[in-house]
Amino acid sequence: MTPLHQYLIFSTLLFSIGLAGALLRRNAILVLVGIELMLNAANINFIAFWRYSPNPEPNAGVMFVIFSIAIAAAEAAVGLALIISIYRHYRTTNVKRIDGLKG
Amino acid sequence: MDLAFIIIAVLTLASAVAAMSLRNLVHCALCMVMTFAGIALTFLQLNAEFVGLAQLLVYVGAVAILIVFAILLTRSEDAKKEVRFVSSSTVVGFGVVALVAVSLLAAIQHTQILPPQSVVAPHVSVKRIGEQLMTNYVLPLEVIGLLLTAAMIGAVVIAMREPDPADSVDVQQRNGSPLKLDPDSKKTAVVANE
Known part of the structure; x- marks a missing residue:
């Protein structure tokens, strides 16, 4: 069976890739995708620790990830609605060019 | 180490890198779907069947469609020619990412992890x-x-x-034209503006 270390390293690399995308890409949609990748990396950690630990309460890890997925879905919906609204105003999704506070 | 885990991890990480670095946004979305599918496979491998299938339904199903629709709705010319040049913010961004990755990996490497106590998969x-x-x-x-x-x-x-501000009643009132509900009122307002 794969040791816990490897799952943690895998999720760390996934988190770093998501962070790089969120920090470096100019397109707002890809920034959102990067944030989703980071959330998924956290979910992998939850499930890995749940699987490799003694389970006093057998379902706790699974429950946590289910709620986490629900919140991530809500965040994606609101984030994309915001991006569409901003696009209608500025005609761009480039985060470098969205720099006005006053509409 | 498991061969299946290595294959899944390499595929997932490669598609994640592609999703974050490709130019074409639709290609990015497709690679992102592959990344989410790989993460679902990881969940299945860790005996979390329900979470793996929920991940498939929510991410590969719903979130991917949502993102593809957002890409189609915000399709503009400048999205294609996203300029790539090494600016100071790029260097700082890479520095932050490298710092986070190295510190997390070092912490993982130096942690003494107890052997798994329940080798039997929790059902x-x-x-x-x-x-x-x-x-x-x-x-x-x-x-x-x-x-x-x-x-x-x-x-x-x-x-x-x-709502388009030109069509709203407020603008007509502000312009001093009489507020009428008949279809001619808009025409009067336009004439008054000119």
């Missing part, structure tokens, strides 16, 4: 999850329901098209 049936959602976790479930409702209403309100 979590869907029935058990449903029972727990209705008993122990009923309050979080209600809160999540409220949150999803609020997010849905909020997304609709934010993305709703704002």
